[in-house]
Amino acid sequence: MLTHPTLDQLHTLGLQGMAKAFIELDRHDDADTLSHAEWLGLLLDREATWRHDKRLSARLRHAKLRHRAVPEDVDYRSPRGLDRRLFDALLKGDWIDAHDNLAICGPTGIGKSWLACAIGHKACRDNRSVLYTRFPRLLDELALARGDGRIASRMKSLANVELLILDDWGLQPLDAQARHDLLEILEDRYGRKSTIVTSQLDVASWHHAIGDATYADAILDRLVHNAHRVELSGESLRRIKSSSPVDAAAKD
Template identity: 35%
Template sequence: MAYRLKEYSYNDKLTKDQNLLLDKLYKLRMSGMAEELENQLLNPNTGLESFETRFSDIVNFEWSQRENKKFNRLLKQATLKYPSADLDQSLYEPERQLNTRVIELLADCNWIDEPNNLLMTGGAGAGKTYLACALCITALHQMRTVKYIRANYLLQEAEHARLESAYYEYSNKMAAYDLLVIDDFGLMDLDMSKCRDLFEIIESRDCRKSTVIISQIPVANWYMLFGENTYADACLSRMTSKAYRLDFPGRDRRVNNSN
């Protein structure tokens, strides 16, 4: 995507040389530095600060602006179901029966570097997807690439890519994300073709990238989803052999919240 050059508007409260300097910063694509420098030039108390402090503020403002832009770009790419999810205090509610120690460790995102998978299971409405999105946002703040997708839609996309002779490109794209979240695993039909597509996507990430699998079905029963035992063994081995697990034994929170 082409970089859109931000226009600089002449400020008649500044000198000609100061305006020229700001204009150059904009043309160098350092709009954050230009904005902070302009604020300093217009602030009568700026001279009270040392040059090092002022320059540090200018650089930090530019850095922060670029990090925010990158985060927002990654967040949009992630297509999270809950883009505002966070690890709030509701995790510690006794009735949810969550292993909060494990969640706190997962929030460090070291498991993504290992890389290990994460299997999240529990009943509908227990908060699995919300927590997964919160962990994704933590990873995004570390400038990792993330993708959230429902299992059925993932397989539909893979099938469409095959029909368009673009499966190789699609598979490479799904393999490249630092963290791939597959939601509603089990709520999809798995014929032979889809078993093959699922296997190839899981295989492309095995021991290279981390994958989160979210399901209402206990892990022990996942093999029943496959109509072909060979693919069942191959997929499940890759998904579960290096995987942390997080169970959600609590009740449906959507029902509770509607009362």
């Protein structure tokens, strides 16, 4: 078998998954029992898997998710009011296809950021572009971008990502520039892309947090009226875990 020329051709064509599978099959004693069609099928399956994994890795690197959260690890047992049926529906992503938004609200430590990242991870699996950012940090980055002339390209990138996760919304008052930037981001995305917002404030308090009635009306019109809501309550999961018998024994 012309192993080396075949491998060279596979690498030249960028078929890395097929090349790896070809080496493995060529070394396997049972390979001779496979038909040509079975050989080809195995090679194609491996190439498809390799490309999917490579694409997912790239999506996750770009997303910069704060937590290594995956849907399979979502905790539905903790008493925080998480509706499993609703969250399973959100993980499927039909609301992203519809360009709706999502608000996840609840007290600190309840798992808002983690849940948002789990949805982001699933969106990456579904070959959607995702970007996570803490909202206070985003405002700082936009200020820097405005100073060095990158603001237009930065705003364009925020407009184009399919799922934008704005974490820790409402932690600090918004000044005039922050209100303007937020409105521009939401205006560019409205009806075209989806946004997740996590906040310790309930949605009813957002108008006051924005600090200007005119801007608040415009921002919330683009953010809230088509938003699904996950409203959590209860004790901080961090506090519960730190006080568990296992953790307490580990500290002794």
